[in-house]
Amino acid sequence: MDIEIQCVADEAAVAGAAAELFARQAQTAVNERGQCFVALSGGSTPQRTYDRLAIAPFLEGIPWAEIEFFWADERPVAADHPESNYRLARERLLEAVGTNRSRIHRMPADQADLDAAAAIYQGEIARAFAVAPDGPPPAFDLIMLGMGVDGHTASLFPHTQALKPTARWVVANDVPALGAKRMTMTPALINRGRCVTFLVQGAEKAKRLAEVVEGPLDIEALPSQLIRPESGRLVWLVDRAAAARLSGRARGPVRAKLEGTR
Ligand code: 6PG
Helix, strand or coil: CCEEEEEECCHHHHHHHHHHHHHHHHHHHHHHHCCEEEEECCCCCHHHHHHHHCCCCHHHHCCHHHEEEEECEECCCCCCCCCCHHHHHHHHHHHHHCCCHHHECCCCCCCCCHHHHHHHHHHHHHHHHCCCCCCCCCCCCEEEEECCCCCCECCECCCCHHHCCCCCCEEEEEECCCCEEEEEECHHHHCCCCEEEEEECCHHHHHHHHHHHHCCCCCCCCHHHHCCCCCCEEEEEEEHHHHCCCCCCCCCCEEEEEECCC
16 A cells, blocks of 8 residues: 655645545546445544535536445534534535435434444445445545544544454444544445545644654554555645654655645
8 A cells, every 4th residue: 555645735725635636536436336435524624625625616527416425433413513524514515516315324423322323324334335234344435534633533543442453344432532432434444445535734733644654653542544545545635734744754655745736
């Protein structure tokens, strides 16, 4: 697995690069397989990407009607809660592009029994892909992730149970640091992705980004290091502030360290 690190000027450029990657992956998937499966993350970083995708040229240029939307993780809140990753994407992207409700697969992390809800969501993924729910994980065409300042991604937080190897595609994860349980896709599912991209911006993430990409493996402390697509692409879309501590010696072959501004 090669690592692609695309360093762009600033947050706006990260959003532009992410929108372009989304468009390319979606068109390729639809051309090759007639549909596209996307998993979205939450947090603040993807907001600008959603806003860019919801306007020209992306609004017209992407085969939205053929895209199935899932979430890589979700907070234990209702669908209309301000902290809901689902609500963020629905309001900033899905309503604008007119995605049919049947293609929007909200992660039900607000259920009382989160373990059971995770199994149900895994079944929903299996049905959408028309595969067995207890078989090998399917391959999403694009999985968009963020990285926390603590090195977590999705809801794979340091020193939590969800970091342990599992055949499950989706699990509930108790996060003591948050005092909450969350639902998250597992590395087993994420690493089957055809293209997995991290959107990372801001100086506050520079130290951790360098540790994750260039430092020694320490997956308990740096869960983002668990994301190593088996055969797909791993693309880091980072702004200059977040890339400030990168020395250019990524662990593993860096296929492209593209400097560029958008
Ligand atoms: C979540 C996200 C989480 C996020 C990182 C980065 O539910 O919070 O899925 O993994 O991507 O915490 O968040 P920011 O983009 O806000 O820095």
